[in-house]
Amino acid sequence: MAHFPEQGxxxxxxxxxxxxxxxxxxxxxxxxxxxxPLGTHHIATAA
Structure with missing residues (x-):
């Protein structure tokens, strides 16, 4: 296994x-x- 978090x-x-x-x-x-999954900051709500 190789892990390169700086490269993702x-x-x-x-x-x-x-x-x-x-x-x-x-x-x-x-x-x-x-x-x-999208975080809550990515969810748009209509008012």
Whole structure:
């Protein structure tokens, strides 16, 4: 495993690249889109 928080990614022992935004790049090239939940400061409300 390699961890590079200053670059926003980690390499797991199974070959998966894990990105800070929760996206993933699998060893077979498959992409898993980021799925980080939005914080409350990103939610807009209508008045």
């Amino acid at each position: 990614w980690s390499l797991l022992c199974n070959g998966v690249l894990l990105f800070e935004d929760t996206g993933e790049l699998l060893p077979d090239g498959q992409i898993i889109a980021p799925h980080k």
